[in-house]
Amino acid sequence: MIDFIRGTVVHWETEYIVVDVRDIGYRVFTPNPYFFQRSDEPVTMYTHHHVREDAIHLFGFATREEQKLFRKLLDVSGIGPRVALGVLAGGRPETIVAAIQQEDLNFLTKLPGIGKKTAQRMVLDLKDKLGATVETSLRAAAEVSGAGEGPSAWSEAREGLAALGYTQAELDRAWQGLKDSVTAEESVDSLMKRALQWLFKG
Template sequence: MIDFLRGKVVHFETEYVVLDVRDIGYRVFTPNPYAFARSEEPIMMYIHHHVREDAIQLFGFATREEQAMFRKLLDVSGIGPRVALGVLAGGKPEVVAAAIQSENLTFLTKLPGIGKKTAQRMVLDLKDKLGAVDDRWMAATSMQLTMEAAPVASEANAAWAGAKEALGGLGYREAELDKAWNAMKDNLTGSETTDVLMKKALQQLFQG
Protein backbone atom coordinates (compact mmCIF):
# COMPACT_ATOMS: atom_id res chain seq x y z
CA MET A 1 0.00 0.00 0.00
CA ILE A 2 1.14 3.56 -0.71
CA ASP A 3 2.08 5.53 2.42
CA PHE A 4 3.38 8.74 0.86
CA LEU A 5 4.26 10.30 -2.49
CA ARG A 6 6.84 12.94 -3.31
CA GLY A 7 6.48 14.92 -6.51
CA LYS A 8 5.38 18.15 -8.15
CA VAL A 9 1.79 19.33 -8.52
CA VAL A 10 1.10 19.69 -12.24
CA HIS A 11 -2.66 20.18 -12.15
CA PHE A 12 -5.40 20.81 -9.61
CA GLU A 13 -9.18 20.94 -9.37
CA THR A 14 -11.58 21.76 -6.52
CA GLU A 15 -11.24 18.26 -5.03
CA TYR A 16 -7.88 16.88 -6.12
CA VAL A 17 -4.37 17.51 -7.37
CA VAL A 18 -2.37 15.62 -9.96
CA LEU A 19 1.05 14.78 -8.58
CA ASP A 20 3.87 14.04 -11.04
CA VAL A 21 6.04 11.33 -9.48
CA ARG A 22 8.81 10.32 -11.88
CA ASP A 23 6.69 10.99 -14.96
CA ILE A 24 3.60 9.23 -13.58
CA GLY A 25 0.60 11.43 -12.75
CA TYR A 26 -1.27 10.42 -9.60
CA ARG A 27 -4.71 11.91 -8.97
CA VAL A 28 -4.87 12.55 -5.23
CA PHE A 29 -8.00 13.79 -3.45
CA THR A 30 -7.15 16.16 -0.62
CA PRO A 31 -8.96 18.44 1.87
CA ASN A 32 -7.50 21.58 0.30
CA PRO A 33 -5.93 21.22 -3.17
CA TYR A 34 -5.10 24.94 -3.28
CA ALA A 35 -2.68 24.65 -0.38
CA PHE A 36 -0.55 22.29 -2.47
CA ALA A 37 -1.14 24.01 -5.79
CA ARG A 38 0.73 27.13 -4.74
CA SER A 39 3.99 25.19 -4.36
CA GLU A 40 6.40 25.28 -7.30
CA GLU A 41 8.74 22.81 -5.61
CA PRO A 42 8.25 19.03 -5.14
CA ILE A 43 6.09 18.26 -2.13
CA MET A 44 5.42 15.25 0.06
CA MET A 45 1.86 14.03 0.53
CA TYR A 46 0.91 11.40 3.10
CA ILE A 47 -1.41 8.95 1.40
CA HIS A 48 -4.39 6.81 2.28
CA HIS A 49 -4.72 4.15 -0.43
CA HIS A 50 -8.44 3.37 -0.59
CA VAL A 51 -9.55 0.23 -2.43
CA ARG A 52 -13.16 -0.60 -3.29
CA GLU A 53 -14.71 -3.13 -5.62
CA ASP A 54 -15.37 -0.44 -8.22
CA ALA A 55 -12.51 2.00 -7.63
CA ILE A 56 -9.00 2.55 -6.34
CA GLN A 57 -8.49 6.07 -4.97
CA LEU A 58 -5.69 8.01 -3.33
CA PHE A 59 -6.34 10.55 -0.58
CA GLY A 60 -3.49 12.85 0.35
CA PHE A 61 -2.60 14.98 3.37
CA ALA A 62 0.01 17.52 4.37
CA THR A 63 0.69 15.90 7.77
CA ARG A 64 0.67 12.52 9.48
CA GLU A 65 -1.93 13.90 11.88
CA GLU A 66 -4.39 14.54 9.03
CA GLN A 67 -3.72 11.09 7.61
CA ALA A 68 -4.34 9.43 10.99
CA MET A 69 -7.53 11.39 11.69
CA PHE A 70 -8.85 10.55 8.21
CA ARG A 71 -8.38 6.84 8.91
CA LYS A 72 -10.08 7.10 12.29
CA LEU A 73 -13.05 8.87 10.73
CA LEU A 74 -13.45 6.01 8.26
CA ASP A 75 -14.06 3.71 11.26
CA VAL A 76 -17.24 5.65 12.10
CA SER A 77 -20.42 4.09 10.77
CA GLY A 78 -21.84 6.21 7.97
CA ILE A 79 -18.64 8.15 7.22
CA GLY A 80 -17.00 7.42 3.89
CA PRO A 81 -13.85 8.90 2.35
CA ARG A 82 -15.54 11.97 0.87
CA VAL A 83 -17.25 12.93 4.14
CA ALA A 84 -14.01 12.32 6.08
CA LEU A 85 -12.23 14.57 3.60
CA GLY A 86 -14.87 17.25 4.14
CA VAL A 87 -14.38 17.08 7.90
CA LEU A 88 -10.66 17.77 7.52
CA ALA A 89 -11.42 20.56 5.07
CA GLY A 90 -13.50 22.18 7.80
CA GLY A 91 -11.17 21.79 10.78
CA LYS A 92 -7.65 20.85 11.82
CA PRO A 93 -7.21 17.29 13.22
CA GLU A 94 -6.52 18.53 16.74
CA VAL A 95 -9.62 20.72 16.70
CA VAL A 96 -11.82 17.87 15.45
CA ALA A 97 -10.33 15.55 18.07
CA ALA A 98 -10.97 18.08 20.84
CA ALA A 99 -14.57 18.53 19.69
CA ILE A 100 -15.13 14.77 19.79
CA GLN A 101 -13.59 14.37 23.22
CA SER A 102 -15.57 17.27 24.64
CA GLU A 103 -18.76 15.97 22.91
CA ASN A 104 -19.22 19.33 21.26
CA LEU A 105 -22.01 18.45 18.83
CA THR A 106 -22.53 22.14 18.03
CA PHE A 107 -19.06 22.31 16.53
CA LEU A 108 -19.18 18.90 14.83
CA THR A 109 -22.47 19.54 13.06
CA LYS A 110 -20.97 22.64 11.42
CA LEU A 111 -18.43 20.47 9.62
CA PRO A 112 -19.24 19.60 5.98
CA GLY A 113 -21.44 16.52 5.63
CA ILE A 114 -21.95 16.01 9.37
CA GLY A 115 -25.49 15.93 10.76
CA LYS A 116 -26.51 15.42 14.37
CA LYS A 117 -26.74 11.62 14.18
CA THR A 118 -23.35 11.34 12.51
CA ALA A 119 -21.82 13.69 15.08
CA GLN A 120 -23.21 11.50 17.85
CA ARG A 121 -21.70 8.42 16.21
CA MET A 122 -18.34 10.20 15.96
CA VAL A 123 -18.39 10.81 19.69
CA LEU A 124 -19.55 7.28 20.49
CA ASP A 125 -17.06 5.54 18.21
CA LEU A 126 -14.00 7.73 18.63
CA LYS A 127 -14.05 9.48 21.99
CA ASP A 128 -12.02 6.75 23.72
CA LYS A 129 -9.81 6.03 20.70
CA LEU A 130 -8.16 9.41 20.35
CA GLY A 131 -4.95 10.32 22.11
CA ALA A 132 -4.48 13.18 24.52
CA VAL A 133 -5.48 16.55 23.12
CA ASP A 134 -3.82 19.83 24.06
CA ASP A 135 -5.89 21.73 26.65
CA ARG A 136 -5.96 24.81 24.46
CA TRP A 137 -7.86 22.94 21.75
CA MET A 138 -10.27 21.48 24.31
CA ALA A 139 -10.92 24.98 25.62
CA ALA A 140 -11.32 26.41 22.14
CA THR A 141 -13.96 23.91 21.07
CA SER A 142 -15.79 24.04 24.41
CA MET A 143 -16.16 27.78 23.92
CA GLN A 144 -18.21 27.09 20.80
CA LEU A 145 -21.15 26.21 23.06
CA THR A 146 -21.35 29.67 24.61
CA MET A 147 -19.39 32.09 22.45
CA GLU A 148 -21.09 35.00 20.71
CA ALA A 149 -21.08 35.34 16.95
CA ALA A 150 -18.69 38.30 17.08
CA PRO A 151 -15.58 36.35 18.18
CA VAL A 152 -16.24 33.77 15.47
CA ALA A 153 -16.57 36.52 12.90
CA SER A 154 -13.39 38.16 14.15
CA GLU A 155 -11.32 34.99 13.75
CA ALA A 156 -12.85 34.26 10.36
CA ASN A 157 -12.20 37.82 9.18
CA ALA A 158 -8.53 37.54 10.12
CA ALA A 159 -8.11 34.32 8.14
CA TRP A 160 -10.15 35.74 5.25
CA ALA A 161 -7.82 38.73 4.93
CA GLY A 162 -4.97 36.37 4.02
CA ALA A 163 -7.18 34.28 1.76
CA LYS A 164 -8.49 37.34 -0.06
CA GLU A 165 -4.99 38.65 -0.68
CA ALA A 166 -3.86 35.29 -2.09
CA LEU A 167 -6.93 34.98 -4.32
CA GLY A 168 -6.40 38.52 -5.54
CA GLY A 169 -2.94 37.43 -6.60
CA LEU A 170 -4.58 34.73 -8.73
CA GLY A 171 -6.47 37.40 -10.65
CA TYR A 172 -9.88 37.49 -8.93
CA ARG A 173 -11.50 40.90 -8.60
CA GLU A 174 -12.39 42.37 -5.22
CA ALA A 175 -16.11 42.45 -6.08
CA GLU A 176 -16.05 38.73 -6.90
CA LEU A 177 -14.27 37.92 -3.66
CA ASP A 178 -16.62 40.03 -1.55
CA LYS A 179 -19.59 38.25 -3.11
CA ALA A 180 -18.07 34.85 -2.30
CA TRP A 181 -17.33 35.94 1.28
CA ASN A 182 -20.90 37.14 1.86
CA ALA A 183 -22.23 33.81 0.61
CA MET A 184 -20.16 31.68 2.98
CA LYS A 185 -19.38 33.74 6.09
CA ASP A 186 -22.54 32.84 8.04
CA ASN A 187 -21.70 29.13 7.91
CA LEU A 188 -18.19 29.37 9.37
CA THR A 189 -17.13 27.98 12.75
CA GLY A 190 -14.27 30.42 13.32
CA SER A 191 -11.63 27.68 13.27
CA GLU A 192 -11.07 27.75 9.50
CA THR A 193 -7.55 28.43 8.30
CA THR A 194 -6.67 30.74 5.43
CA ASP A 195 -6.22 27.72 3.16
CA VAL A 196 -9.66 26.36 4.05
CA LEU A 197 -11.27 29.73 3.35
CA MET A 198 -9.50 29.86 0.00
CA LYS A 199 -11.01 26.52 -0.94
CA LYS A 200 -14.48 27.55 0.17
CA ALA A 201 -14.24 30.84 -1.70
CA LEU A 202 -13.05 29.13 -4.88
CA GLN A 203 -15.97 26.73 -4.68
CA GLN A 204 -18.30 29.73 -4.47
CA LEU A 205 -16.56 31.41 -7.38
CA PHE A 206 -16.77 28.30 -9.54
CA GLN A 207 -20.51 28.06 -8.78
CA GLY A 208 -20.97 31.59 -10.03
Protein backbone atom coordinates in the same frame (compact mmCIF):
# COMPACT_ATOMS: atom_id res chain seq x y z
CA MET B 1 -0.89 0.31 0.35
CA ILE B 2 0.63 3.66 -0.68
CA ASP B 3 1.58 5.48 2.53
CA PHE B 4 3.06 8.63 1.03
CA ILE B 5 4.18 10.11 -2.26
CA ARG B 6 6.74 12.77 -3.06
CA GLY B 7 6.71 14.83 -6.23
CA THR B 8 5.82 18.17 -7.78
CA VAL B 9 2.28 19.52 -8.03
CA VAL B 10 1.51 20.10 -11.71
CA HIS B 11 -2.26 20.66 -11.60
CA TRP B 12 -5.07 21.25 -9.14
CA GLU B 13 -8.85 21.39 -9.09
CA THR B 14 -11.38 22.11 -6.34
CA GLU B 15 -11.22 18.53 -5.03
CA TYR B 16 -7.83 17.16 -6.01
CA ILE B 17 -4.31 17.85 -7.16
CA VAL B 18 -2.09 16.01 -9.63
CA VAL B 19 1.37 15.12 -8.37
CA ASP B 20 4.11 14.25 -10.84
CA VAL B 21 6.16 11.38 -9.39
CA ARG B 22 8.88 10.35 -11.81
CA ASP B 23 6.78 11.19 -14.87
CA ILE B 24 3.62 9.54 -13.51
CA GLY B 25 0.76 11.85 -12.58
CA TYR B 26 -1.11 10.78 -9.43
CA ARG B 27 -4.56 12.28 -8.87
CA VAL B 28 -4.79 12.88 -5.13
CA PHE B 29 -7.98 14.02 -3.39
CA THR B 30 -7.16 16.32 -0.50
CA PRO B 31 -9.06 18.51 2.02
CA ASN B 32 -7.56 21.72 0.64
CA PRO B 33 -6.00 21.40 -2.82
CA TYR B 34 -4.86 25.03 -2.81
CA PHE B 35 -2.69 24.40 0.24
CA PHE B 36 -0.23 22.77 -2.13
CA GLN B 37 0.99 25.65 -4.21
CA ARG B 38 2.29 24.82 -7.66
CA SER B 39 6.06 25.11 -7.73
CA ASP B 40 9.17 23.30 -8.86
CA GLU B 41 9.86 22.19 -5.29
CA PRO B 42 8.74 18.63 -4.45
CA VAL B 43 6.06 18.10 -1.82
CA THR B 44 5.44 15.10 0.42
CA MET B 45 1.85 13.93 0.85
CA TYR B 46 0.79 11.32 3.40
CA THR B 47 -1.77 9.19 1.65
CA HIS B 48 -4.58 6.72 2.09
CA HIS B 49 -5.05 4.27 -0.77
CA HIS B 50 -8.76 3.43 -0.93
CA VAL B 51 -9.91 0.49 -3.03
CA ARG B 52 -13.50 -0.56 -3.71
CA GLU B 53 -15.18 -2.63 -6.39
CA ASP B 54 -15.82 0.23 -8.79
CA ALA B 55 -12.99 2.67 -8.02
CA ILE B 56 -9.47 3.15 -6.72
CA HIS B 57 -8.78 6.53 -5.11
CA LEU B 58 -5.79 8.14 -3.46
CA PHE B 59 -6.41 10.62 -0.63
CA GLY B 60 -3.56 12.86 0.49
CA PHE B 61 -2.72 15.02 3.50
CA ALA B 62 -0.08 17.54 4.50
CA THR B 63 0.60 15.92 7.89
CA ARG B 64 0.60 12.52 9.55
CA GLU B 65 -2.01 13.83 12.02
CA GLU B 66 -4.49 14.48 9.20
CA GLN B 67 -3.79 11.06 7.73
CA LYS B 68 -4.34 9.33 11.08
CA LEU B 69 -7.55 11.23 11.81
CA PHE B 70 -8.88 10.46 8.32
CA ARG B 71 -8.33 6.75 8.90
CA LYS B 72 -9.97 6.92 12.31
CA LEU B 73 -13.00 8.62 10.80
CA LEU B 74 -13.37 5.80 8.30
CA ASP B 75 -13.94 3.44 11.24
CA VAL B 76 -17.16 5.29 12.10
CA SER B 77 -20.32 3.78 10.62
CA GLY B 78 -21.80 6.10 8.03
CA ILE B 79 -18.56 7.93 7.25
CA GLY B 80 -16.90 7.15 3.94
CA PRO B 81 -13.80 8.71 2.37
CA ARG B 82 -15.62 11.68 0.86
CA VAL B 83 -17.34 12.60 4.12
CA ALA B 84 -14.09 12.11 6.08
CA LEU B 85 -12.34 14.41 3.62
CA GLY B 86 -15.07 17.01 4.09
CA VAL B 87 -14.66 16.81 7.87
CA LEU B 88 -10.95 17.54 7.57
CA ALA B 89 -11.70 20.40 5.19
CA GLY B 90 -14.00 21.86 7.83
CA GLY B 91 -11.49 22.19 10.68
CA ARG B 92 -8.00 21.61 11.96
CA PRO B 93 -7.32 18.07 13.27
CA GLU B 94 -6.77 19.26 16.85
CA THR B 95 -10.05 21.22 16.77
CA ILE B 96 -12.03 18.24 15.47
CA VAL B 97 -10.44 15.97 18.06
CA ALA B 98 -11.26 18.43 20.84
CA ALA B 99 -14.88 18.58 19.68
CA ILE B 100 -15.17 14.79 19.75
CA GLN B 101 -13.55 14.55 23.18
CA GLN B 102 -15.80 17.28 24.57
CA GLU B 103 -18.89 15.76 22.91
CA ASP B 104 -19.68 19.04 21.21
CA LEU B 105 -22.39 17.93 18.79
CA ASN B 106 -23.13 21.54 17.84
CA PHE B 107 -19.67 21.93 16.32
CA LEU B 108 -19.58 18.47 14.76
CA THR B 109 -22.91 18.88 12.99
CA LYS B 110 -21.57 22.02 11.31
CA LEU B 111 -18.93 19.92 9.53
CA PRO B 112 -19.76 18.97 5.91
CA GLY B 113 -21.80 15.76 5.66
CA ILE B 114 -22.22 15.27 9.41
CA GLY B 115 -25.72 15.02 10.85
CA LYS B 116 -26.68 14.58 14.48
CA LYS B 117 -26.69 10.76 14.42
CA THR B 118 -23.31 10.61 12.70
CA ALA B 119 -21.89 13.13 15.17
CA GLN B 120 -23.14 10.96 18.04
CA ARG B 121 -21.47 7.92 16.49
CA MET B 122 -18.22 9.87 16.11
CA VAL B 123 -18.25 10.65 19.82
CA LEU B 124 -19.20 7.11 20.80
CA ASP B 125 -16.64 5.41 18.56
CA LEU B 126 -13.71 7.82 18.78
CA LYS B 127 -13.81 9.78 22.03
CA ASP B 128 -11.28 7.56 23.80
CA LYS B 129 -9.15 6.80 20.73
CA LEU B 130 -7.91 10.20 19.58
CA GLY B 131 -5.80 11.57 22.43
CA ALA B 132 -2.49 10.88 20.71
CA THR B 133 -3.53 12.79 17.59
CA VAL B 134 -4.01 16.15 19.25
CA GLU B 135 -1.11 15.62 21.67
CA THR B 136 1.21 15.03 18.70
CA SER B 137 0.07 18.30 17.11
CA LEU B 138 0.63 20.20 20.34
CA ARG B 139 4.08 18.74 20.90
CA ALA B 140 5.11 19.53 17.32
CA ALA B 141 3.95 23.12 17.68
CA ALA B 142 5.72 23.43 21.02
CA GLU B 143 8.95 22.19 19.48
CA VAL B 144 8.66 24.75 16.69
CA SER B 145 8.23 27.53 19.24
CA GLY B 146 11.01 26.34 21.57
CA ALA B 147 8.42 26.04 24.31
CA GLY B 148 9.38 26.16 27.97
CA GLU B 149 7.80 27.22 31.22
CA GLY B 150 7.62 30.38 33.26
CA PRO B 151 6.16 33.90 33.16
CA SER B 152 6.72 34.24 29.39
CA ALA B 153 4.78 31.06 28.66
CA TRP B 154 2.06 32.84 26.71
CA SER B 155 4.41 34.36 24.13
CA GLU B 156 5.84 30.89 23.48
CA ALA B 157 2.39 29.28 23.48
CA ARG B 158 1.25 31.98 21.05
CA GLU B 159 4.03 31.08 18.63
CA GLY B 160 3.11 27.42 18.88
CA LEU B 161 -0.57 28.16 18.19
CA ALA B 162 0.39 30.36 15.26
CA ALA B 163 2.32 27.38 13.88
CA LEU B 164 -0.95 25.46 13.98
CA GLY B 165 -2.54 28.08 11.73
CA TYR B 166 -4.37 30.44 14.08
CA THR B 167 -4.42 34.14 13.17
CA GLN B 168 -3.04 36.91 15.35
CA ALA B 169 -6.58 38.26 15.84
CA GLU B 170 -7.77 34.86 17.10
CA LEU B 171 -4.82 34.62 19.46
CA ASP B 172 -5.43 38.14 20.79
CA ARG B 173 -9.01 37.17 21.61
CA ALA B 174 -7.84 33.97 23.28
CA TRP B 175 -5.40 35.92 25.46
CA GLN B 176 -8.14 38.33 26.52
CA GLY B 177 -10.20 35.34 27.62
CA LEU B 178 -7.34 33.62 29.46
CA LYS B 179 -5.08 36.31 30.90
CA ASP B 180 -6.92 36.73 34.20
CA SER B 181 -6.49 33.03 35.06
CA VAL B 182 -2.85 32.57 33.96
CA THR B 183 -0.29 32.01 36.71
CA ALA B 184 3.46 32.45 36.58
CA GLU B 185 3.91 28.70 37.07
CA GLU B 186 1.64 27.61 34.20
CA SER B 187 3.42 25.70 31.45
CA VAL B 188 3.32 26.44 27.75
CA ASP B 189 1.65 23.09 27.10
CA SER B 190 -1.12 23.88 29.59
CA LEU B 191 -1.67 27.33 28.09
CA MET B 192 -1.86 25.92 24.58
CA LYS B 193 -4.46 23.37 25.62
CA ARG B 194 -6.58 25.97 27.40
CA ALA B 195 -6.24 28.39 24.49
CA LEU B 196 -7.39 25.69 22.07
CA GLN B 197 -10.44 25.05 24.23
CA TRP B 198 -11.19 28.78 24.34
CA LEU B 199 -10.73 29.19 20.58
CA PHE B 200 -12.95 26.20 19.96
CA LYS B 201 -15.75 27.57 22.16
CA GLY B 202 -15.31 31.10 20.92
